[in-house]
Amino acid sequence: MTKQLKLSALVAAMVLSASAFAAKPGYTADQSTDAVTRNNYGECWRTNFFDKATQGLVECGDAVAAKPAPVAPVYSKEKVTLSAEVLFDFDKATLRAEARNELDPLVNRLKNDRNLRSVEVAGHTDFLGSDSYNQALSQRRANAVKDYFVAAGVAAEKVVAVGRGETETKMTQECEAKKFKKRADLKACLAPDRRVEVTIETVKTVVQ
Incomplete structure (x- = not known):
């Protein structure tokens, strides 16, 4: 037992x-x-x-702890379109006094965005005038908006200005098809092509 x-x-x-x-x-x-x-x-x-x-x-102490997963940047872009009719007088590249009403909200946003990576200011014109003239005008307008942003406190190294002239018009075919007798009517129809596009790129991070 x-x-x-x-x-x-x-x-x-x-x-x-x-x-x-x-x-x-x-x-x-x-x-x-x-x-x-x-x-x-x-x-x-x-x-x-x-x-x-x-x-x-x-x-x-017999094994090594696993390393944390690598962090990869994730970028996002947003495009804000501003009418050149509001920002400038026709055929001019000097900002109107009223332009601050459109630009100041953007300035405040850009200055306070810790995730801001870059800002592209692109000037656009309609097809009226020569290619070279429109290219130069669009660049001057883009420069004017960029200078406003930088003077207001947006980091200069993050802002770039480009002129695209009439290379990205949207209304040319539609407005020409209407066969306006008055140039003023044609100019009014083409207003959407006279614009400044501000592309804002921000960066975020996620764990893969």
Whole structure:
């Protein structure tokens, strides 16, 4: 009877030991807490079957903690279209006094945007006039808006001005098809082509 009890106790001990090993492969562990058993020096207690290549634990110094996932930048763009009719007199590149009503809200936004990456100010004209003249006019207008932004406190290194002249007109075909007899009517029809587009690029970050 005594031998049978000893045998049962031994089997039970082996089962508990196996359970402890299974909880933390390669280490002995407290079955109730699942914590690795440590010696008097605070070192993890490894079994004879310990394999550092496959069973090492970071908490025991046998493995290196996984590095955080790399962070990739994510960019977003928004285009704000401003009418040149509001910003400038016809065929001029000097900002009108009323232009501040359109530009100041943008200035405040750009100055306070910590994620601001870049601002592109693009000038556009209608097709009236020569290509070279329209190109130069659109550049002067873009420069005028850029200078306003920078003077108001937007970081100069983030703002670029480009003139696109009549290369991106939208109303030419439609307005010519109407065959206006008066040039003033044609000019009014083409108003949407005379514009300044402000493209705002911001950067955000996400974990891959």
